Amino acid sequence: MTSNAYDPRAIETKWQERWESTRAFHTQNPGDPGFDASKPKYYVLDMFPYPSGAGLHVGHPMGYIGSDIVARKKRMEGCNVLHPMGYDAFGLPAEQYAIQTGKHPGETTAENIATYRRQLKMIGLSYDWDRELSTADPSYYKWTQWIFTRLYDRGLAYQTEVPVWWCEELKTVLANEEVINGRSERGDHPCERRPLKQWMLRITAYADRLLEDLDEVQWPESVKSMQREWIGRSEGAEIAFPIQGPVVDPLVVFTTRPDTIFGATFMCVAPEHPLLSKLTSVEQRAAVEEYVKAAALKSDLERTDLAKDKSGVFTGGYALNPLMDSSDPKARIPIFVADYVLGSYGTGAIMAVPGHDERDFEFAQKYDLDVVEVVKPPQGTPGLADGVCFSGKGTAVHSPPIDGLPTDDATARIVALLQERGVGAAKTTYRLRDWLFSRQRYWGEPFPILHLENGDRVRVRDEDLPVELPPMDDFTPSEDGSAPLNRAQDWVQTTDPVTGKPALRETDTMPGWAGSCWYYLRFMDPHNAGAAFSQDAEQYWGNVDLYIGGVEHAVLHLLYARFWHKVLYDEGVVKTKEPFQKLFNQGMLTAFAYKDSTGRLVPANEIEERGGKYVKRDGGEELEQVIAKMSKSLRNVVNPDQVIEEYGCDTFRLYEMFMGPLSDSKPWNPRDVPGCRRFLDKVWRAFVDVDGTEAVRPNLRQDAAGELQGDALALERSFNRALQRVDASFEHFNFNTAIAALMTFMNDVGKCAGALTRSQAERFVCVLSPFAPHVAEELWSRLGHEGGVTHAAWPKLREEFLVEDTYELIVQIKGKLRARVQAPKDADNAALEALAKEAAAAQLEGQTIVKAIVVPGRLVNFVTR
RNA sequence: GGGGAGAUGGCGGAACUGGCAGACGCAUCGGACUUAAAAUCCGAAGCCCUCACGGGCGUCCGGGUUCGAUCCCCGGUCUCCCCA
Numbered sequence: 009m010t011s012n013a014y015d016p017r018a019i020e021t022k023w024q025e026r027w028e029s030t031r032a033f034h035t036q037n038p039g040d041p042g043f044d045a046s047k048p049k050y051y052v053l054d055m056f057p058y059p060s061g062a063g064l065h066v067g068h069p070m071g072y073i074g075s076d077i078v079a080r081k082k083r084m085e086g087c088n089v090l091h092p093m094g095y096d097a098f099g100l101p102a103e104q105y106a107i108q109t110g111k112h113p114g115e116t117t118a119e120n121i122a123t124y125r126r127q128l129k130m131i132g133l134s135y136d137w138d139r140e141l142s143t144a145d146p147s148y149y150k151w152t153q154w155i156f157t158r159l160y161d162r163g164l165a166y167q168t169e170v171p172v173w174w175c176e177e178l179k180t181v182l183a184n185e186e187v188i189n190g191r192s193e194r195g196d197h198p199c200e201r202r203p204l205k206q207w208m209l210r211i212t213a214y215a216d217r218l219l220e221d222l223d224e225v226q227w228p229e230s231v232k233s234m235q236r237e238w239i240g241r242s243e244g245a246e247i248a249f250p251i252q253g254p255v256v257d258p259l260v261v262f263t264t265r266p267d268t269i270f271g272a273t274f275m276c277v278a279p280e281h282p283l284l285s286k287l288t289s290v291e292q293r294a295a296v297e298e299y300v301k302a303a304a305l306k307s308d309l310e311r312t313d314l315a316k317d318k319s320g321v322f323t324g325g326y327a328l329n330p331l332m333d334s335s336d337p338k339a340r341i342p343i344f345v346a347d348y349v350l351g352s353y354g355t356g357a358i359m360a361v362p363g364h365d366e367r368d369f370e371f372a373q374k375y376d377l378d379v380v381e382v383v384k385p386p387q388g389t390p391g392l393a394d395g396v397c398f399s400g401k402g403t404a405v406h407s408p409p410i411d412g413l414p415t416d417d418a419t420a421r422i423v424a425l426l427q428e429r430g431v432g433a434a435k436t437t438y439r440l441r442d443w444l445f446s447r448q449r450y451w452g453e454p455f456p457i458l459h460l461e462n463g464d465r466v467r468v469r470d471e472d473l474p475v476e477l478p479p480m481d482d483f484t485p486s487e488d489g490s491a492p493l494n495r496a497q498d499w500v501q502t503t504d505p506v507t508g509k510p511a512l513r514e515t516d517t518m519p520g521w522a523g524s525c526w527y528y529l530r531f532m533d534p535h536n537a538g539a540a541f542s543q544d545a546e547q548y549w550g551n552v553d554l555y556i557g558g559v560e561h562a563v564l565h566l567l568y569a570r571f572w573h574k575v576l577y578d579e580g581v582v583k584t585k586e587p588f589q590k591l592f593n594q595g596m597l598t599a600f601a602y603k604d605s606t607g608r609l610v611p612a613n614e615i616e617e618r619g620g621k622y623v624k625r626d627g628g629e630e631l632e633q634v635i636a637k638m639s640k641s642l643r644n645v646v647n648p649d650q651v652i653e654e655y656g657c658d659t660f661r662l663y664e665m666f667m668g669p670l671s672d673s674k675p676w677n678p679r680d681v682p683g684c685r686r687f688l689d690k691v692w693r694a695f696v697d698v699d700g701t702e703a704v705r706p707n708l709r710q711d712a713a714g715e716l717q718g719d720a721l722a723l724e725r726s727f728n729r730a731l732q733r734v735d736a737s738f739e740h741f742n743f744n745t746a747i748a749a750l751m752t753f754m755n756d757v758g759k760c761a762g763a764l765t766r767s768q769a770e771r772f773v774c775v776l777s778p779f780a781p782h783v784a785e786e787l788w789s790r791l792g793h794e795g796g797v798t799h800a801a802w803p804k805l806r807e808e809f810l811v812e813d814t815y816e817l818i819v820q821i822k823g824k825l826r827a828r829v830q831a832p833k834d835a836d837n838a839a840l841e842a843l844a845k846e847a848a849a850a851q852l853e854g855q856t857i858v859k860a861i862v863v864p865g866r867l868v869n870f871v872t873r
Numbered sequence: 874g875g876g877g878a879g880a881u882g883g884c885g886g887a888a889c890u891g892g893c894a895g896a897c898g899c900a901u902c903g904g905a906c907u908u909a910a911a912a913u914c915c916g917a918a919g920c921c922c923u924c925a926c927g928g929g930c931g932u933c934c935g936g937g938u939u940c941g942a943u944c945c946c947c948g949g950u951c952u953c954c955c956c957a
Contacts, residue, residue, distance in 0.1 A: 230877050234955075237876075559877095559955065596954075600884095633884090635953085666898070668886055672879090673953065680885065683898045693913090736889095744886070748897035755897090758914090818893050823941040825893060861940050866892055871940050 012700060014692035016656025020782040024132060032798050033134040035090050037533065038548045043088075050087040051549050052079045053528055053588075055557025055565070058096045058520075059120035061105070064127045065638055066646045066664070066676055067597030073661050074594060074670045074741055075556045076133045080778035081738065083134075084802040090549055092531040093128060093135040095121050097144035099520045103451040106483045113451040113483070117144055127648060132657050132781055134798070139534045143523025144451075148530060150474030151540035152522055153456040155572060157467050158579050160457075164210040167465075170444060171280070171351075174202040180485040181448050190305050201304050204489070207446035207455065207516060211571045215239050215438045218570055227591040231562045238563045240439025245423050246355065247432035249275065249327035252340065255286050259327050259343070262354030262437055265364065266426065267418035270407035271382035272359035273372065275327050275343045276320060279303040280351030287343055289324025296321050296345055303347040311347045318371045320346030330431040331409070331422070346371065354437050362397070369397035382407050383415065443568065445519060448491040450483045452517030458504055459512045472505060475513070491515040524565055525572040528552050528587060546582055555588040558596070566591070592741060595673040599644040601636035604629055609636060612644040635675045646676055658780035659685040662747060665779060670741040687751050688783055691776070694757050694764060695787050703790040704769075705762075712765040719763030726756040727768050728809040734775050735805060743779065750776060766791070771803040818867035819844040826851045837862040844868035 027033065036043035054075050057068060072093075079091040095117075102113035102120075121142060128135070141148055159165045173182040177197035187199050211218075219239050222232045244264035251259055259275065277284055279300040288296045299321040303311070325343040332339035341359075348367055349358055362372035362379045372379050383402040385391035391398040401415035409425060410418040426432030446455070454475045456468035468475055478499035483492050493515035494500065504511040526540070532549045533541035566588070573587040602610045602622050614625050622631045638645045651660045662684040668674040695704055716724050733749035753772065757764050770791060777784035777797045788797035817831040817840060829847035831840060841860050845852065848870070855872040862868050 228877095230955085234876075238956085562955070598953090663898095666885085672886090674885070677885065677899075680899045687898085689913090742887095744897080748887075751897055816893080820892085820941075823892090823939095828893075859940065861892095863892060867941090869892080869940055 011698075012696055012702075013698045014689055014696075014783070016658060016688075016782070019786045020132065020657050023782045023785045024129065026785075026796075027134075027798075028137075030796075031138070032796060033091065033136050034138055035088060035136045037542075038544045045548075047086055047088045049090065049549055050079075050082045050554075051090040051528075051552045052082065052554045053091070053531070053552045053556070054093060055555070055561060056094045056096050056524070056527060057124060058099055058101075059117060059124045060101060061116070061120055062640075063120075063123045064648055066648050066651065066660075067638060069128075069131050069133075069648060070597055070664050070670070071556045071558070071594040072128070072133055073131065073664050074592075074743065075554065076131075077665070077743060077778040078554060078738065078741075079134055080781065080798065081802060083798060084774065084777070084800060086801075090531065091135055092139040092141075092534075093133070093137075094139075094141035094527055094531070095124065095143065096520070096524050096527075097121065097142040098149075098452045098518075098523055100449070100451070103449055103483055106451075110481065112479075112481065114144070117142075117451075130652055130657060131648065131661065134781070139531050141527065141530055141534050143527065146474045146476050147537070148527075149453045149523065151530065152453050152518070152526070153468070153473050153475060154470065154540060155526060155576070156453075156518070156522075157456055157470070157473075159209060159572075159575055160467050162575065162578075164213065164575065165207060165445070166210065167205055167207055169203040170206050170208070171201040171203050172206060172444070173199045174204070174489065175199045178485065179487055179489060181489060198305070206444055209443040209445045209571075211443045211568075212438060212440055214571050214574050215241065215440050217574055218440075218567065221570075221574075221585050225586050225589055225591070227588075228593060231559070231566070231591060231593070234562045235567055238440060238567065241436060242438075243434070243436050245419075245426060245432050246435040247330065247359065247426055249330055249341070249359065250334075251283075251287065251343075252326040252328055255283070255325070257283060257286075258431075259283060259287075259357055260355045261357045261359045262435060263359055263361075265361065265415075265419070266422040266432070267404055267407070267410060267413075267415055268361040268364050268382050269329065269331055269359065269422060271361040271363045271380045272329065272341060273362060273378040273380055274360045274368075275341055276346040276349045276358050276360055276371070277323070277343060278349040278351035278356040279345055279347055281345070281356045283357075284323065284345055287323045287325035288345075292322060292324035296323055299345055299347075306347060311350065318346065318348050318367060318374060320344040320348075320371060320375070322375075330429065331425060342377075344371075344375075352441055353439065363392050364397065364399050366397055366399060380406060443571075445522075446516035447519050448485065448489060448515075449517050450477070450480060450492040452519065453522055454493065454517055455514040457514040458502065459514065460504060460507070461510060466504060466506070466511075469505065491517065493517070521565060521568050525569045526576070528555075528569075529576075529582065540581070543581070551584040551586060552588045552590075554590050554592065556592045556594060559593040562593070592671070594670050595668075597638065598635045598673055598675045599638045599642075599646065600633050600675055600677065601642050601644055602631040603634050604631055609634075609642055611642055638676070646678065651681065655681055655685045656688075656782075658688055658783050662687070662780055665743040666747045668742075668744050670743065684747075687747075687754065688780060690754050690758065691783065691787075694754065695769060696790065703792075704787075707762055707764065708766045708769045708791065711767055716765075719760035720765055720768075723753075723756060723760055723763055723765075723768055724806075725809045725812070726753050727772065728806055729753075731771070731775060731803060731805050732810065747779060750779070773797060774800050774803055815865065817844060817847075819848045820867055820869040821848060821851055821855075821872055823869060833865075835864070837864060840864060840868055844870070 038045065052075050054072050079089050082089045097117050102116045105111065105116055106113045143149060156165065173187045175182055175192045175197050178192060181204065182192060182199060190199055191197060192199055219236060219241060222235060242264050244262060245266040246260055246262050247266065247269065248258035248260050261275065321344065323343045323345055327341045327343055328334050329339040329341060349356065360368040360371065362368040362377065363381045364383050379392065381392040382405060383398065384405050385398045385400065385402045389398065390396050404410040404413045404418040410421050413421060423434050454477055456473060456475045458466050458468060460466065478496040480492065480496055485492065486494060500513045500515060502511055502513055529541050529546065533545035536542055569587055573582060576582045577585055602615050604610055604624065610624060610631060615622055615631065616625050622633055623629060624631060636642060648660060659681065663681045666684055695708060697705055712720065730749040730753040734746040737743050737746035773784050773787045774797060784797050788800065811833065814830045814832055817829050818825060819827040819829065827847040829843055831843055840862050852870065857870050858873055859871040860868060
């Protein structure tokens with residue numbers, strides 16, 4: 009039976025197959041046959057997913073649909089569009105799953121990828137599938153290793169002992185995010201910080217460039233400032249304080265406020281500080297050692313949290329203020345060990361100025377230490393005189409060489425003095441630390457490094473890449489904390505091809521971030537076997553024009569990728585300084601959840617609706633509707649498969665965008681979905697007589713002759729208003745307003761039955777197509793077009809149809825709406841005022857007009873007495 | 874704790890540059906078509922007073938600037954996100 013009804017499933021299957029078989033979204037590279045260099049390029053990229061076992065829920069595709077809409081419109085505007093997708097396939101969950109089930113992570117990952125691919129295709133996303141990639145594929149990670157070797161050759165990769173989280177129970181090193189309050193996230197076992205030999209990347213060498221070049225990109229200010237704070241550049245000075253007694257090395261501190269040196273009444277060193285044991289007196293040794301042990305169990309966050317109590321122990325040692333006479337009793341400064349000082353920041357020691365630093369102030373109060381005012385706050389600002397600590401800029405006092413100087417001058421003077429006496433110098437430090445780059449795991453990129461018998465380390469030659477992961481079936485961590493790869497001895501024991509001598513392979517692997525640092529570059533030339541990507545491809549595609557993803561990657565992923573990009577820039581293989589020109593963060597998709605009277609969230613499947621109220625199925629307790637993240641435990645996760653099955657993929661796409669601006673968080677409401685389906689039904693019926701057999705309605709078969717008038721003219725105006733709003737929606741990605749505009753136009757079409765012209769119908773289909781591509785393709789083809797709507801031209805706005813002859817003038821009296829009247833579009837102020845006076849004559853009765861404010865095109869406001 | 878974003882009908886949201894608050898959709902109610910239902914179409918609807926005409930109130934709360942404030946300024950409350 010052939011039906012003329014709207015059948016999304018049939019249409020969507022048909023066009024998805026057609027797109028696939030014609031490679032409709034395949035993008036040519038320079039040098040490919042058919043490549044048109046005259047078209048502008050546009051590279052629009054999604055942050056690729058980690059293919060988890062759960063598959064996609066309706067939140068994931070939100071950004072993908074947004075970027076797809078942009079990609080489709082850019083194609084219609086005549087751009088060469090690069091719009092690829094891949095998988096960030098290495099990572100911990102697959103390995104944990106392997107430990108539990110024995111299933112190889114490669115197998116799990118391949119299955120998950122298959123699910124993701126199926127789901128992504130089902131959504132009708134216009135990716136160039138020929139460019140699909142997986143970071144766990146040796147043909148990809150060969151080049152991840154290749155880039156690592158460039159870093160290694162440049163001295164940007166090194167091994168060193170750093171404190172890392174170690175869990176004795178699990179016999180493994182854990183990442184920061186796997187440790188919560190000093191206990192393992194899995195199993196809740198105690199963890200401690202332990203120094204272990206790790207690979208580090210010298211990202212700090214790029215700190216200034218990573219900071220400066222933020223000015224070149226169009227990113228949300230919030231993300232830029234997060235990166236700036238993460239890098240945390242601060243200018244100040246390093247000062248060497250001689251130690252009283254037998255210790256020869258001075259205690260070097262970093263401070264951003266050298267001008268407050270005369271206010272330093274005590275010093276603090278980190279528990280990890282190398283001089284600590286030398287500083288510690290015999291009497292204090294036991295207390296200090298105990299303190300150091302306790303500190304090892306805390307995270308940096310716990311240690312530095314401003315809300316937490318500051319703690320410390322006197323070491324028994326004293327330092328001397330280098331700018332004071334050593335015989336002056338005030339020059340003698342007691343030294344404490346305190347864990348709010350971090351070994352990894354600055355020099356691991358501070359001069360504490362309790363008068364002008366909140367943390368030092370708190371510490372001094374707790375341990376009853378001297379507080380001296382050395383900066384007088386500006387007039388009106390409370391300071392020490394009022395019993396509060398002042399940390400801003402002011403005027404130096406009680407500081408002989410700089411008394412009376414404003415803070416900036418005082419700082420410069422002190423730095424000069426320190427330098428003169430050889431006890432200090434200006435110094436810039438960063439919060440950013442080198443990147444801990446190794447993991448004692450199996451499912452990651454092996455390091456292309458060989459350890460020789462004599463202790464030397466060499467990198468694997470380019471021609472021997474990739475270093476592939478050996479097949480293994482046991483991924484549990486070893487007793488001694490070494491990586492699982494250490495047990496693949498056939499693989500570990502190898503020969504250095506240069507010297508022919510025996511060598512051991514590095515058994516750590518790279519972290520999950522590695523593969524995602526450069527995937528946007530591989531997409532430009534994904535099958536290149538001789539290079540990571542060709543120079544021609546990189547030259548043409550440049551950087552990513554629009555990068556869409558979640559704000560959770562604001563710091564780490566984006567900073568790491570920028571770092572690698574800059575290294576590649578120095579290496580001469582990329583020509584752009586920054587990888588992502590414009591960044592856009594989509595909002596989070598939430599769902600409704602229900603709270604009982606105790607505030608507990610009740611799983612969605614234990615709830616029912618009774619007369620507009622939400623109640624618990626058993627017991628009938630009334631519940632409050634709130635908004636929460638989609639989560640397995642609340643059973644409020646919505647799967648796209650079900651939605652698409654029931655309503656079709658075009659409806660799904662439309663609803664995802666219609667919910668609200670792409671950047672906002674918003675709740676998924678299954679009740680709203682049918683509204684979008686109804687809109688598509690309406691569109692279909694405007695084009696197709698569902699009871700007939702014709703492809704399209706008769707009035708759409710050929711162009712209407714002559715000038716537009718009546719309903720056709722009204723529709724032309726309506727269409728152009730809609731088009732204007734659609735075009736505008738691409739500025740801020742608030743596609744909800746674009747869809748609302750299309751709906752308004754369709755409502756107008758419904759009011760003017762039969763008046764829709766072929767030209768209007770065609771342009772409408774074009775504008776609809778980025779949002780609901782399948783139904784648009786079907787209607788486009790029914791209108792008799794051979795080529796797909798994918799490459800049809802985007803309609804041009806015709807401004808002459810935006811102006812009406814008259815408009816509704818608002819008449820206000822003292823700012824309150826009192827009347828409306830039709831006004832000619834070019835009436836002058838006097839005419840408008842006269843018109844308004846007449847329209848509001850009744851309300852103006854008995855009042856004196858003091859003033860009339862006339863805003864042509866909008867309103868007249870009478871101020872009366 | 875720090876940083877950021879936000880708060881508009883029963884719900885999601887709209888509102889150009891300070892100028893008609895509530896577009897569009899959902900849910901609701903009424904009507905048409907139907908033997909009936911579904912689907913579809915038409916209509917109503919922020920809240921309060923009023924039979925109605927009409928009026929009052931209204932964009933988290935309290936102030937301010939302005940002829941006029943959802944929008945700008947000051948103070949506060951709450952929510953969400955990120956650092957984690």
